[in-house]
Amino acid sequence: MFDMPKFEKIWLSIGVGSLILFLLISGVLGVAMGLNPPDGLENTIEPEQVEAAPPFNELGVKQIGDNEYEVNVLSFIFGFDPKEIVVPQGATVHFKMTSKDVVHGFHIPGTPVNLMLTPGHITEYTHTFNEPGEYLIVCHEYCGIGHEQMYAKFVVE
Amino acid sequence: MDHQHTGLIEKDAHGNVLTDFEFEKEDRNIMLAFIGFAFVSVFLGAVAGFLQMMQRAGWITLPHWLTYYQLLTFHGVALALVFTTFFIMAFLYSGVTKTLGGSMPKITRTLSWIAFFMMAIGTLIAIFLILTNDATVLYTFYTPMRANGWFYVGLALLIVGSWIISIGIIIAYARWRKKNRGKPSPLFAYMTIATIILWLHASLAVAVSVVVLIIPWAFDLVPRINVSLTRTLFWYFGHALVYFWLLPAYIYWYVNIPQIIGGKIFSNSLPRLTFILLILFSVPVGLHHQLMEPGLHSFFKFLQVILTMAVVVPTLITAFSIIATFELAGRSKGGKGLFGWVKKLPWKDARFFAAFMGMLLFIPGGAGGVINTSYQLNQMVHNTWWVTGHFHLTFASSVVLTFFAISYWLVPVLTKRTFTRTMNRLAILQTILWTVGMILLGGVMHFAGLKGAPRRTAYSTYGEHELGITWMSYNQVIAIGAVILFVAILLMLYIWINLLFVTPKMEKTLEYPIGVVNEKANEPPRILERWSVWIGVSIALSVIAYTIPIYQLIVNQDPGSLPFRSW
Numbered sequence: 206m207f208d209m210p211k212f213e214k215i216w217l218s219i220g221v222g223s224l225i226l227f228l229l230i231s232g233v234l235g236v237a238m239g240l241n242p243p244d245g246l247e248n249t250i251e252p253e254q255v256e257a258a259p260p261f262n263e264l265g266v267k268q269i270g271d272n273e274y275e276v277n278v279l280s281f282i283f284g285f286d287p288k289e290i291v292v293p294q295g296a297t298v299h300f301k302m303t304s305k306d307v308v309h310g311f312h313i314p315g316t317p318v319n320l321m322l323t324p325g326h327i328t329e330y331t332h333t334f335n336e337p338g339e340y341l342i343v344c345h346e347y348c349g350i351g352h353e354q355m356y357a358k359f360v361v362e
Numbered sequence: 363m364d365h366q367h368t369g370l371i372e373k374d375a376h377g378n379v380l381t382d383f384e385f386e387k388e389d390r391n392i393m394l395a396f397i398g399f400a401f402v403s404v405f406l407g408a409v410a411g412f413l414q415m416m417q418r419a420g421w422i423t424l425p426h427w428l429t430y431y432q433l434l435t436f437h438g439v440a441l442a443l444v445f446t447t448f449f450i451m452a453f454l455y456s457g458v459t460k461t462l463g464g465s466m467p468k469i470t471r472t473l474s475w476i477a478f479f480m481m482a483i484g485t486l487i488a489i490f491l492i493l494t495n496d497a498t499v500l501y502t503f504y505t506p507m508r509a510n511g512w513f514y515v516g517l518a519l520l521i522v523g524s525w526i527i528s529i530g531i532i533i534a535y536a537r538w539r540k541k542n543r544g545k546p547s548p549l550f551a552y553m554t555i556a557t558i559i560l561w562l563h564a565s566l567a568v569a570v571s572v573v574v575l576i577i578p579w580a581f582d583l584v585p586r587i588n589v590s591l592t593r594t595l596f597w598y599f600g601h602a603l604v605y606f607w608l609l610p611a612y613i614y615w616y617v618n619i620p621q622i623i624g625g626k627i628f629s630n631s632l633p634r635l636t637f638i639l640l641i642l643f644s645v646p647v648g649l650h651h652q653l654m655e656p657g658l659h660s661f662f663k664f665l666q667v668i669l670t671m672a673v674v675v676p677t678l679i680t681a682f683s684i685i686a687t688f689e690l691a692g693r694s695k696g697g698k699g700l701f702g703w704v705k706k707l708p709w710k711d712a713r714f715f716a717a718f719m720g721m722l723l724f725i726p727g728g729a730g731g732v733i734n735t736s737y738q739l740n741q742m743v744h745n746t747w748w749v750t751g752h753f754h755l756t757f758a759s760s761v762v763l764t765f766f767a768i769s770y771w772l773v774p775v776l777t778k779r780t781f782t783r784t785m786n787r788l789a790i791l792q793t794i795l796w797t798v799g800m801i802l803l804g805g806v807m808h809f810a811g812l813k814g815a816p817r818r819t820a821y822s823t824y825g826e827h828e829l830g831i832t833w834m835s836y837n838q839v840i841a842i843g844a845v846i847l848f849v850a851i852l853l854m855l856y857i858w859i860n861l862l863f864v865t866p867k868m869e870k871t872l873e874y875p876i877g878v879v880n881e882k883a884n885e886p887p888r889i890l891e892r893w894s895v896w897i898g899v900s901i902a903l904s905v906i907a908y909t910i911p912i913y914q915l916i917v918n919q920d921p922g923s924l925p926f927r928s929w
Contacts, residue, residue: 208883213682219680224671231737235664235808245656246914251921280526280616284927307507307926308589310745314814314829317741321655322588324506324923330654341827345745345816347500349507349928350429353822 216348228330245264245301252305252324255279259303260327266290269299271279276303280309285342291360297333310346313359321346336359372870378774378782379873386465386616390776392474396452397773399482400445401858406763407440408851414842415803419837420434420821424680431498431929438501439492440757442603444485449765450610451477455556456772457613460529460874461548463539466530466573473530473889476492477523484519487512491745502600504591505574508925510581518572528784529560546886549633550617550876556637557609559897560644563904564602571595579925586922591655591915593746597648598908601670607757609637614717615684618768620877622713625691627877628683631886636683638890639676641900643669646907650735651723652745657918662911663737665681669907684721690880712789713875719797720763723804727755730808747836748811750818754804763796766854771863781872782865788857795850802843805894810836823833863903 209217230354234240255261260277265287267275276298279286292298304322311320311328320328344355372380382441385393401766416422417430422676424843455474459466466474489558491497492630497509503517534847539547547555579587616633620626627633649666692703708714730752732869743749770789811817824830889895 208631210686213679213686216676216682220674224674227736228671230669231667232664233661234738241660242653242737242741243656244658244660246659248657248919248921252923282926304924307406307928308593310743310816312814312816314366314746319654319741319744321745322490322503323593323655323657325589325921326542326656340828341814341824343814343816343824345819347431347434347506347818347927350431350498351928352431352818353398356824356827 215235222236224283243330245326245327245361247327248325248330249303249327249335252303255303257271257306259332261303266292273297273299278311280304280311280344281354282306284348285311285344285355285357289358289360290342291362292334293362294337295335296361297331299332300332302328307348308346309344311346312343312345313340314343315340319345319358337361372866374780374870376780378781378784379869380868381873382870383460383464383874384778384871385456385459385776386789388471389459389466392406392466392471393772394776396448396455396861397769398777398862399478399485400449400452401447401769401855403440403856405851407437407445408847410434410437410440412618412784412844412851413842413847415837418819418821420912421838421841421843427495429495429929431500432492432495434818435498436489436492436501439488439609442501443517443926446607446761446896447520447524448481448559450606451524452609453613453765453768454557454853455527455774455875456775456874457550457617458534458554459874460533461550467537470530470534473533474527475568477527480523480526482520482715486498487516488520489611491516494683495929501822502596504523504596505576505579505587505589506794506923506926507928511577512578514572514580518569518577521569521572524565525562528562531558532621533557546630546692546891549630549879550613552634552891553609553613553637555572555893556634556641557606557613558608559893559900560602560641561606561899562701563641563900564599564606564645565795567595568599571599577758586918586924589914589923590655590920591912593652593655594648594908594912594915597651598645598904600651601648604734604753604757604900605640607761609640611717611720611761612640613635614764614768615721617877618875619684619714619717620687620691621732621873622711622876623688623691623708624695625877626880627786627883628690628880630879630883631664631890632679632683634886634890637677638896640673640702641896642903643672643676645900646903647673647909649911650740653737653740656874657920658916659914662907666907667735667737669766671732710786710790712768712786712793715790715797716767716770716793717764719793720760720767723755723759723763723800727752727760728756728804743811745817747809747815747817751804751807756805756886759797759800763770763793766796769858770773770859771872771875772884774865775856777814777862777876778866778868778871779865781861785857785865788853792850792853792857795846798903799843799846799850803840803847804843805838806836806843810840828892862915 249255265276266301269275302322309322340359342357342359414433435804491510491513497513499507499509578584647670649663650670689703692706697703697706
C-alpha cells in the first residue's frame with residue numbers, strides 16, 4: 206500500500222530493531238538500576254523566604270551515615286551557598302537544592318551531576334564521588350548579567 | 363549538458379529552464395514581503411551571532427551599551443522565531459499556490475497581508491525592547507526573569523499572525539478539496555497542511571502560556587507565576603517548533619529536488635506517511651528538554667523519551683526515499699555500477715548542492731539528537747555547548763542551507779529575473795563556506811560540550827580554572843568557524859540583493875520545480891487524507907503524555923515566583 210520496496214523494509218527493520226533494543230537498555234537502567242535523571246516532586250515555601258524553613262535553613266554538608274552525606278545548596282543571583290563543598294573520596298552525596306530567585310543550573314563537569322534548580326521546587330539527586338579532585342561547579346542556565354561569574358568549587362579529598 | 367534530455371525544454375542564456383507559469387502580481391507581492399523580512403532577519407541575526415562568538419572567545423570587548431546576552435537574545439529571536447516563520451510561510455504559500463491552480467483566493471491574500479503586518483509589528487516591538495536592554499531574557503523567555511510586558515505582546519502578535527496566514531492557506535486548500543472530490547491532494551499542498559496542523563497545535567500551548575500566564579504577570583496584574591508550568595508549556599511548543607523548521611526542508615527534498623535533478627518522486631504514499639508520523643511525534647515529546655528538572659515525574663519523562671525516539675521511523679523512511687530518488691535519477695541519466703549514478707547528479711547546480719550539503723550534515727546532527735534525548739546520556743550533555751552544536755548542525759546547517767537553496771530559484775521566479783551563472787557559482791562558494799564554517803562551529807561545540815562547557819554564557823575562564831582555560835581554547839576554534847560564517851552571510855546577502863534587484867529581467871519565468879510522481883507509484887491510501895483522524899490521534903497522544911504532568915504542576919502547591927530583572 207505504501208510502495209515500500211524490500212530493501213526499505215530491511216532498512217527500517219534494522220532501524221526500528223536497534224531503537225527498541227536501545228530503549229529497552231535505557232528502560233532497564235532506569236527501572237531496575239534506579240539510574241534516573243534528577244527528580245524531586247516536593248515544593249518549597251515562597252522562594253524568597255526559602256532559608257526560613259527546612260531543608261534550606263541549614264545549608265552545606267551534613268553526615269547522615271557511613272561516608273554518606275546530605276548536601277543542601279541554595280542558588281541565587283549570582284552564586285551558590287555554600288561556595289565550596291568538601292566531601293571524602295567515595296562519599297555518597299544526596300543533593301537537595303533550590304533557587305531563591307530565577308532558574309539556575311548546577312553542573313559538575315566530568316560527572317553526571319547536571320541539575321536544573323527551579324524556584325519553588327526541590328531538586329534531588331544522589332551521586333557517589335570516587336575520583337578525588339577539585340571540581341568546578343558551574344551555573345549552566347542563563348540567569349542574568351553575571352551568569353558567567355556564577356560558579357563554585359566541589360572538592361573530593 | 364546532455365542535449366537528448368533537454369530536447370523540448372526551453373532554457374535561458376544561463377541554463378535555467380523557462381516555463382509559461384508565472385504567479386499573479388498580488389501573490390508575488392505577498393511572498394516577496396515575507397521573504398524580504400526573512401532575509402533582513404537572518405542577516406542581522408547572523409551578525410549578532412558573529413559578535414557573540416568574538417566576545418566569547420575573548421577577541422573583542424563589547425561597548426557598555428551592548429551586552430553578550432542582548433546579542434544572544436537577538437540572535438535567537440531573529441533566527442529561531444522571525445526568519446523561520448516568515449520564510450516558511452512564504453515557501454508554503456508559493457507551493458500551495460503553484461500546485462492548487464496557480465493563484466490564491468482573495469480571502470487568502472487579505473488574511474496574508476493582515477498576518478504580515480501583525481507579525482512585522484510584533485517583531486519590531488520585540489526587537490526594539492531587546493535593543494533597549496528591556497527584554498534580555500533569551501528567545502526561550504524563561505520566567506521568573508521578566509522582560510518589559512510589551513516584549514511578550516510582540517511575540518504573541520508574531521504567533522497569532524502566523525495563525526492567520528495559516529488559516530488563509532487552509533481556506534485555499536479546503537476550496538480545492540471541494541472542487542476535486544475524491545482526488546488525492548497534490549503532495550506539496552498535503553505536506554503544507556501537515557506542517558500547518560503541527561504548527562497550530564504546538565503554538566497554541568505557548569500562546570496560552572504567554573497570553574494567560576505571562577502577560578498578566580508582566581503587567582503586574584498578578585504578583586506570582588508558576589515557573590515550571592510556563593517552562594513545560596514552552597517545551598510543549600519548543601520541540602514541535604524544530605520540526606516546524608524541518609518539515610518545509612523535507613518538502614523541498616521530497617517534492618522540488620526530484621525535478622531539479624531530473625528525477626521523479628519515488629513514492630506518493632511514503633512521504634505522506636512520513637509527515638503524518640511527524641505530526642504525531644512532534645508534540646508529546648517536549649519533556650525530553652526538561653529531563654534534568656524537578657516537579658516532573660520520571661515515568662512521564664521516560665514515556666516522552668520513547669515518543670521522541672519514534673521520530674527515527676519517519677527519518678529513516680526519508681533518508682531511504684531521498685537516496686532512492688537520487689539513485690533512480692542518476693541511473694536514468696546513464697549512471698552505471700554501484701556508485702556511478704552519484705557522478706550524474708547536478709553537483710554544479712546550487713539549488714541542489716546547497717540542499718545536499720544540508721542533508722549530509724543532518725546525519726551527524728541527527729545522531730547527536732538521539733544522544734540528547736537518551737534518558738541517561740542527556741545528563742552528560744544537558745545545557746552544555748553540545749546542545750548548541752546539535753542545532754547548529756540540524757537547524758543552522760540542514761534547514762538553513764535548504765532554505766538558501768530554495769531562495770536561489772524562488773526569488774528569481776518572484777522577481778522574474780534570471781539566476782545567472784555567476785550567481786550560481788557564488789552560491790556554490792557560499793555553500794562551501796557555510797558548510798566549513800558550520801562544521802568548525804557546530805562540530806567543535808560538540809567536543810567543548812563533552813568537556814562540560816556551558817551554553818548561553820559570556821566570556822569567562824571561571825577564575826582561571828584549568829577547565830575554564832581548556833574551554834577557552836575550544837571557543838577560539840569555534841570563533842574561527844564564526845568568522846567564516848560571517849563572510850558566508852555577507853556573500854549570501856550579496857546574492858539575494860542581486861536576485862531581488864540586479865540580475866536581468868526575463869520575458870518568461872524560471873521554472874518553479876515540482877517533481878512528477880513515478881508512474882509505478884500507487885495512489886496514496888485514502889486514510890492519509892482524513893485530517894480529522896490524524897488531528898484526533900495527535901491530540902490524544904498529547905493528552906496521554908501531558909495531562910498528568912501539567913495537572914501535577916498546577917495542583918502541587920507551587921508557591922509561585924515574583925518577577926526578577928537580573929540583567
